[in-house]
Structures are given as structure tokens and as C-alpha cells.
Amino acid sequence: MNTKELIVGTANKQLIERGYNAFSYKAISEEIGIKTSSIHYYFPTKTDLGISIVQSHSKALADTIEKTKDKNALEKLNKLFLYYKRLVQDDKVCIVSALTSDINTLEEPLRIELIKFSNEVIAWTASILEEGHSQNTIKVMTDVPLKAKMIIANLMALIQITRIEKSKESFDQMTGLILAELTIN
Amino acid sequence: MNTKELIVGTANKQLIERGYNAFSYKAISEEIGIKTSSIHYYFPTKTDLGISIVQSHSKALADTIEKTKDKNALEKLNKLFLYYKRLVQDDKVCIVSALTSDINTLEEPLRIELIKFSNEVIAWTASILEEGHSQNTIKVMTDVPLKAKMIIANLMALIQITRIEKSKESFDQMTGLILAELTIN
DNA sequence: GTCTATATATAGATAGAC
DNA sequence: GTCTATCTATATATAGAC
Numbered sequence: 001m002n003t004k005e006l007i008v009g010t011a012n013k014q015l016i017e018r019g020y021n022a023f024s025y026k027a028i029s030e031e032i033g034i035k036t037s038s039i040h041y042y043f044p045t046k047t048d049l050g051i052s053i054v055q056s057h058s059k060a061l062a063d064t065i066e067k068t069k070d071k072n073a074l075e076k077l078n079k080l081f082l083y084y085k086r087l088v089q090d091d092k093v094c095i096v097s098a099l100t101s102d103i104n105t106l107e108e109p110l111r112i113e114l115i116k117f118s119n120e121v122i123a124w125t126a127s128i129l130e131e132g133h134s135q136n137t138i139k140v141m142t143d144v145p146l147k148a149k150m151i152i153a154n155l156m157a158l159i160q161i162t163r164i165e166k167s168k169e170s171f172d173q174m175t176g177l178i179l180a181e182l183t184i185n
Numbered sequence: 186m187n188t189k190e191l192i193v194g195t196a197n198k199q200l201i202e203r204g205y206n207a208f209s210y211k212a213i214s215e216e217i218g219i220k221t222s223s224i225h226y227y228f229p230t231k232t233d234l235g236i237s238i239v240q241s242h243s244k245a246l247a248d249t250i251e252k253t254k255d256k257n258a259l260e261k262l263n264k265l266f267l268y269y270k271r272l273v274q275d276d277k278v279c280i281v282s283a284l285t286s287d288i289n290t291l292e293e294p295l296r297i298e299l300i301k302f303s304n305e306v307i308a309w310t311a312s313i314l315e316e317g318h319s320q321n322t323i324k325v326m327t328d329v330p331l332k333a334k335m336i337i338a339n340l341m342a343l344i345q346i347t348r349i350e351k352s353k354e355s356f357d358q359m360t361g362l363i364l365a366e367l368t369i370n
Numbered sequence: 371g372t373c374t375a376t377a378t379a380t381a382g383a384t385a386g387a388c
Numbered sequence: 389g390t391c392t393a394t395c396t397a398t399a400t401a402t403a404g405a406c
Contacts, residue, residue, distance in 0.1 A: 003371080019287035020206060024399065038372050040401065093286060100345040101278060101286050102204035118349050143358075149346055150359055154335070157342030160285040161334055164303050173328075174335055188389080210382065223390050225383065373406075381398070388391075 004042050006032055012053045016092040020102045047107040050099075054113040057095050058120060065124055073132030074183065080125060081175055084155040088162050088171050096121070097156045122148050138182055154178060189227050191217055197238045201277040205287045232292040235284075239298040242280045243305060250309055258317030259368065265310060266360050269340040273347050273356050281306070282341045307333050314367075323367055339363060 001009070010032050015023040025036040025046070043049035064083070068076050087094060096118050103111060126148035132138025141147045155175070162171040186194070195217050200208040210221040210231070228234035249268070253261050272279060281303050288296060311333035317323025326332045340360070347356040 018289045020204065021287055021290055025401090026398070035373060036400085037374085037402080041371065044401085046400065091289070096349070097282075097345065098286050100348055101283050102206055103348055104203045104276070105206055115349055118346075146355065146358055146362070149355060150339070150343075150362070153342035153346045153359075154339060156345065157338035158335075160282065160341065161303075161338045163285055163288055164281070164300055170331065170334060173331055174338070177331070177335070209380080211380070220391060221382080222384080222392085226389065229383080231382065371406105373404100375403085375405100377400105377402075379399075379401105382396095384395075385393085386391100387393100388389105 003034070003038075007034075007039055007042055007049070008052050008056055011049055012056060012095070013092075015053060016087070016095055016098045017090075019098065047110050050106070050110045051113045054095060054099075054110070054117050058113075058117045061117070061120055061124065072137065073128050073135050074137050076128045077132065077138070077179070077182070080128065081155070081179065084159060085171065085175070088159055088168055091163065093159050093163065094156050097160060118152075122152055125151055132183075137184055139184055151178065151182075188219070188223075192219075192224055192227055193234070193237050193241055196234055197241060197280070198277075200238060201272070201280060201283045202275075204283065232295045235291070235295040236298045239280060239284075239295070239302050243298075243302045246302070246305055246309065257322070258313050258320050259322050261313045262317065262323070262364070262367070265313065266340070266364065269344060270356065270360070273344055273353055276348065278344050278348065279341050282345060303337075307337055310336055317368075322369055324369055336363065336367075 007028060010028050011023060014027055014031070025039050028039060029036045039049075043052065064079060068079050071079075084094065096114065099106065099110075099114050103114070106114070122145070126145050129138055129141070129144050129148055133140055133144075158171055158174050162168060192213060195213050196208055199212055199216070210224050213224060214221045224234075228237065249264060253264050256264075269279065281299065284291065284295075284299050288299070291299070307330070311330050314323055314326070314329050314333055318325055318329075343356055343359050347353055
């Protein structure tokens with residue numbers, strides 16, 4: 001991993017673990033043992049760095065979509081839920097949640113990137129629902145894009161609730177409930 | 186409204202409109218025309234002020250519970266949903282959402298207050314579900330506390346999604362869906 | 371490409387006059 | 389109870405040596 005990637009990775013980790021507050025050049029610099037001025041060499045402004053973080057999530061999602069493209073809808077759905085489960089296990093929140101509280105203070109280019117990523121996640125979820133419908137493994141719903149939005153909203157919020165409770169148990173219970181309601185058995 | 190209440194109200198507004206970042210003594214001081222040192226007179230530390238903000242939400246909730254205590258379960262449920270709809274209309278998020286991203290950076294007393302308020306909201310929601318069940322207006326569910334948690338999680342997340350989309354339309358569609366699934370008609 | 375040094379702004383907080 | 393003045397820490401950011 002080169003320095004640039006290390007910076008993005010570290011910044012991302014701090015952002016989703018401790019919030020937008022803890023995401024600072026100084027904190028990154030201390031963690032990876034490099035001066036803040038060196039971070040500015042790669043990312044002149046904090047907005048530049050923020051954009052790179054969101055784009056790294058975008059890229060990871062694209063990879064997952066590519067890797068699972070030959071799996072069936074149920075397997076894809078499980079993959080999606082597994083992604084959020086991992087976040088919970090690591091006491092992290094989704095990047096969308098992490099930035100949404102502060103959305104009114106973000107510079108326009110970063111806000112645009114965040115919206116773009118959020119739409120990609122929802123679009124993939126919707127495509128899984130459509131596919132599951134045609135494979136007769138996922139229940140038909142009247143408004144697929146709306147349902148996709150609700151599923152993602154649910155996962156985002158469940159992570160937050162789980163965090164407050166400091167118990168990872170109810171996350172599994174609740175995702176179990178959502179999956180049970182979605183799938184045909 | 187006295188100065189102390191004015192400070193809490195202004196701080197709260199900034200917190201849920203622009204996130205934990207924008208919630209600073211300086212920003213409050215500029216908005217209400219008082220020096221930061223005067224704010225410190227009322228709230229020595231930022232944690233003190235944060236606690237007062239959360240407590241003000243707690244008090245508002247207690248008032249709502251008291252005021253609606255003679256209404257039926259469906260009316261209470263509508264009141265609950267209306268509270269979140271108002272937040273969306275004002276481009277605000279729920280206080281729980283606003284602070285959860287940063288929960289790992291909050292001082293213990295503030296974190297405790299946040300958890301307490303979150304539990305109050307969930308408990309009220311659960312009691313509405315129970316009441317609706319006995320009045321035969323709300324569908325029976327296996328695990329009421331879990332369902333209550335999911336409803337609140339849904340509302341919190343819908344606000345966030347709505348914010349990203351800059352469209353208030355899907356909030357109504359989605360809460361409509363939730364209410365339709367919950368109620369007996 | 372990484373460093374030292376520095377600039378400027380702001381953070382939360384305190385002492386003490388009035 | 390509100391002010392001025394000040395403290396210390398930290399923020400993002402830049403200039404320029406190596």
C-alpha cells in the first residue's frame with residue numbers, strides 16, 4: 001500500500017469510528033507517522049481527502065458488484081447485509097451516516113460525491129430485489145426503488161441504534177426480521 | 186425565555202441543523218449576541234451544554250406523552266410520526282442521529298444522557314404498540330420492544346436519506362408504507 | 371516526497387473588572 | 389450576569405529547505 005492509499009485508509013477509519021470531528025490531518029498524521037504537511041501534498045484540502053474517502057467506498061462497492069455478478073439474488077442480498085454486519089462488529093458506521101449529520105457543512109463537491117455513492121448503494125439494492133423477484137426468491141413489492149431505499153435506511157439506522165445500545169445482539173435479530181419478511185421460503 | 190433557555194435552544198438548533206461540528210460556543214455567541222464567556226457562565230463545559238440539550242428533548246417528549254395520554258394508540262402513533270415529519274420539514278435530524286456518529290468522542294455523562302433519551306423514545310413507542318394491540322388497531326407482533334426499535338430506527342434513517350435526496354416526498358411515501366403495515370383497517 | 375517552520379483561524383476555557 | 393482580555397490547544401493550510 002502506498003502513502004496515498006494509507007492516508008485514505010486511515011482517514012476513513014477515523015471518520016467512521018469516531019465521527020467527522022476526529023477526522024483531522026493531525027490525527028491521521030499521528031497515527032501513520034507522517035507530518036500534516038505531507039498529507040497536504042497528496043490532498044491539498046480536507047474536501048479533497050473527503051472525496052477520496054467516499055470514492056474508495058464507491059470503488060469497493062463496484063468490486064463487490066462485479067465479484068457477485070454470477071451469484072443469485074439471495075446470495076447478493078446476504079452479501080449486502082454482511083457488509084453492514086461487519087461495520088457493526090468493528091464499531092463503525094456507514095460512511096453515509098457518518099457524513100449525513102454534517103451534510104449542511106460539507107463543501108459542494110464532497111456533498112455531490114456522497115449523494116452519488118448513496119444512490120449507487122440504493123440502485124444495487126433495487127437491482128437485487130428485481131432479480132430476486134424474477135427468480136421467485138424475493139417477495140414482490142409495489143415500489144422497488146422505494147423498498148430498496150427503506151432497506152438501506154434500515155441498515156444505516158440499525159447500526160446507529162446498535163451503537164447506542166452497545167449490544168450487537170439486536171442487530172442480528174432485526175436484520176433477521178427484515179430478511180425473513182423479504183424472502184420467500 | 187431567559188438567557189439560559191435561549192442558549193440551549195440556539196445550541197440545539199445548530200446541532201441538529203448542521204451537525205456536531207457547527208455546535209460551538211462561538212457560533213452560538215454570534216447568533217444570540219452574547220460573548221462566549223457568558224455562555225461558560227451558564228454551562229462551564231461543552232459537555233454540560235450537550236447534556237442540557239438532550240434533557241430538553243427528554244422534557245419535550247415527557248410533555249407529549251403527558252398531553253396525549255388520553256388519546257388512543259393510533260392518535261399517539263400519528264403524533265410520533267408527526268414529530269419526525271416536522272424535523273424533515275425544517276431540514277433537521279433527530280438529536281440521537283446528530284450525536285450518534287460522534288458517540289465515541291462524547292464524554293461519558295453526555296453519552297449516558299443520550300442513551301437514556303433514546304431508551305425513552307423506544308419505550309414510548311413500545312407502549313403505543315402494546316396499547317394498539319389491546320385496542321385492536323395495531324397489528325400484533327412477536328417482539329414488541331424489537332419492533333419499537335425498528336420503527337424508531339426507520340424514522341431516524343428516513344430523515345437522513347431524505348436529507349441526502351433533498352426531496353421530502355419519499356419521507357411521506359415511506360412513513361405511509363410503515364403505517365399501513367402497522368395498522369389494522 | 372517529506373521535512374521544519376510558520377500563518378491564520380478557531381476551539382474550549384478561565385481570570386478578573388464592572 | 390456580562391464584559392474584556394487572555395490562555396492553551398488544535399484546526400486547515402502554505403512556503404520553502406532538503
